[in-house]
Amino acid sequence: MPRHSAGLLPHRLRPGGGLEVFLAHMGGPFWARRPRAWSIVKGEYDPRAEDPVAAAEREFAEEIGAPAPVGERLDLGDVRQSGGKIVRVHAVAPESDLVFVASNTVEIEWPPRSGRRQRVPEVDRAEWLAVGEAREVLVAAQTEFLDRLLEHVGRPR
Numbered sequence: 730m731p732r733h734s735a736g737l738l739p740h741r742l743r744p745g746g747g748l749e750v751f752l753a754h755m756g757g758p759f760w761a762r763r764p765r766a767w768s769i770v771k772g773e774y775d776p777r778a779e780d781p782v783a784a785a786e787r788e789f790a791e792e793i794g795a796p797a798p799v800g801e802r803l804d805l806g807d808v809r810q811s812g813g814k815i816v817r818v819h820a821v822a823p824e825s826d827l828v829f830v831a832s833n834t835v836e837i838e839w840p841p842r843s844g845r846r847q848r849v850p851e852v853d854r855a856e857w858l859a860v861g862e863a864r865e866v867l868v869a870a871q872t873e874f875l876d877r878l879l880e881h882v883g884r885p886r
Contacts, residue, residue: 731809731813731814731815732773732813732814732815733773733774733775733776733781733814733815733816733817734771734772734773734774734788734814734815734816734817735771735772735774735781735782735784735785735788735816735817735818735819736768736769736770736771736772736785736788736789736816736817736818736819737769737770737771737785737786737788737789737797737798737802737818737819737820737821738750738751738769738770738805738818738819738820738821738874738878739751739798739820739821739822739823739827740820740821740822740878740882741822741823741857743859747859747860748859748860748878748879748882749857749858749859749860750857750858750860750863750875750878751770751823751827751855751856751857751858752767752768752769752770752855752856752858752863752866752867753767753768753769753770753792753793753829753832753852753854753855754766754767754768754852754853754854754855754856755767755768755851755852755853756832756849756850756851756852756853757835757837757839757849757850757851757853758839758840758849759837759839760853764866765866765867765868765869766866767858767863767866767867767868768867768868768871769816769818769867769871769874770785770788770789770792770793770852770855771785771788771816771818772784772785772787772788772791772792773814774788781817781819782802782819785797785817785818785819791832791833791851792832792833792851792852792855793827793829793830793832793852793855794829794830794831794832795827795828795829795830797821798821798823798824798825798827799823799824799825800821800822800823800824801821801822802819802820802821803819803820803821803878803881804817804819805818805819805820805874805877805878805881806818806877808870808871808873808874809870810868810870810871811869811870816870816871818871818874820874820878820881827855827857829852829854829855829856831850832850832851832852832853833850833851834848834849834850834851835848835849835851836848837849860875860878860879863875
């Protein structure tokens with residue numbers, strides 16, 4: 730069975746009318762200089778045992794260090810990433826501003842095959858990005874969620 734992740738994609742209109750999304754930059758040395766190292770805030774869950782919205786809210790709190798934003802959830806569906814993981818995302822227009830506080834940490838072996846273990850933040854920062862900028866830095870398979878969001882809010886790509 731493939732792995733599943735659930736995430737939240739907060740969005741807002743900028744004062745000039747453009748759309749912004751709140752994305753996370755993946756932490757640790759592997760992602761430090763990679764060009765597509767930004768992701769929708771998401772995490773793994775078991776679809777047989779947990780609701781995807783509940784999983785997405787839990788993961789948001791763990792990776793951003795603040796509660797998941799309040800607001801209506803819009804189901805943007807699933808996307809299968811290149812590694813086979815199925816990602817389910819819900820968009821939300823937060824009722825208040827979001828800021829990155831601190832992420833949980835994960836243990837990794839770095840450098841690879843060195844035998845050395847270290848703890849790194851799962852996310853090292855999160856920011857509001859214009860959709861055009863987000864499209865350039867987001868994990869490639871996740872850009873489909875930007876298209877679906879733009880269709881919903883009636884904005885041009």
